[in-house]
Amino acid sequence: MPRGVATPEPRQQLFAALERVIADGGPGRLTSRAVTRAAGVATGLLYAHFANFEVFLADYAVDRAFQLAGEVAGLPGRAGTGTVTENLTEALLATPPDTLTALTRLLACRPELATSVHTVLGEGTAGLAAIEHTVADYLAAEQRLGRVPSDVDTEALALTAVSVLHHVALTGETSTTDARIRRAVTALTRRFPAVAPS
Known part of the structure; x- marks a missing residue:
């Protein structure tokens, strides 16, 4: 330049x-x-x-972890609207694929960067952890409304849903990402009623 x-x-x-x-x-x-x-x-x-390359990597991890968390932050507010499958799918697909892939792979290779993210954003925010917590909050809200069966472990289901994102990011099959996520979420939520039982 x-x-x-x-x-x-x-x-x-x-x-x-x-x-x-x-x-x-x-x-x-x-x-x-x-x-x-x-x-x-x-x-x-x-x-x-940036003071050095390590600071650059840490700042990237913080910036992108915050960005990914922001993409799904509104999910709990959707409880009671649309369907659980649609809401969950849209939230997971809102995560930018390039950022999702890069951050997931970087933290897998350099797990010590998670400490930098936790220092700035708080515990449970590195990588996809914040997304997992938000999805769990959303599913719990839907469960209270009767749109997620009472016997469903919402925290385990949130972990499973976010694990789909993690797997897609690590395998790098970006051309089929949307279809794979939609199919997985549909399978995970197939028992859920479209509306709350009367």
Whole structure:
């Protein structure tokens, strides 16, 4: 990039580049040079915004964990509307696939980054944990309304639903992601009534 030309939102540009590097070669290919090359910027730009590469990775993990949690934050408020299957499917599909894949693979490779996320966002927020908690809250709300059977373990079901996301992210079959998630959620919720029993 020519000198004197401002880089718009450089932190987000570098985070997006990190996701492309992971998508192309996996987290083992992550270096500051690989990220800045993917971003099309000089290597110095990364160090102008982050103290070092480890800080960059930690800040990425915090930023994306917060983003993923925000994508599903409104799910409990949908209790009693639509169907449980539709609501749960839409919430899981709202997670950006590139971010979901990159963050899941990065934390699998560098689990110590979860500590950075917990320090900033609180316990139970790293990776897909916040999504799991939100889904559990939603299912519990639907259970109170009678739209999830009383004998269903809502926390276990939330873990199972989020495990589908985790598996899809790790296997990287992005071309069939939507269909696989829809099919899995439909199977998990097939016993659930569309409306509360009268």
